[in-house]
Amino acid sequence: MPSEVDDTLKRLSNRKGVKGVVILNGDGQAIRSTLDPELTVKYGRLISSLVQQTRTTISTLDDQNDLTFLRVRTKKHEIMIAPDREYLLIVVQNPAETMQA
């Protein structure tokens, strides 16, 4: 069963333009990561705090609402974040590369 998870991660991280894939728990601790350990810890701490902040913003605006997906476009890349109750999937990609037909 766990190898299914690793297959999925490998498939994602092998895609053109994808720089890294990280899965975090609710405390920002990495369960799986294709980034180096130092960067993984940074992403874990900072992205989980960004998600927490975004979630609070959304539910404060409308308490019936909740965050479902977060895309952050930057000069260098795009960070895609899929959150659920318990876990977070982070994919860092370079859109200029992934979108080449």
Add this chain to the structure above:
Amino acid sequence: EQEKSEEFRDLTEEERKMIVSTPEFLDFVDTSSKVVERALNEKYDFMKDYTLGVDVES
């Protein structure tokens, strides 16, 4: 500082194994990876040609 590194300590291999074997986690990976893959499949870049003052190496 000590407290911070305590708070963000890495999970142990044992803890990781435990999480990865739960149906909730497998469900999460299945669903979230599909959503991300769909986003990655988009061929249209809405920022293209409008990225000001940035040298994007390609």
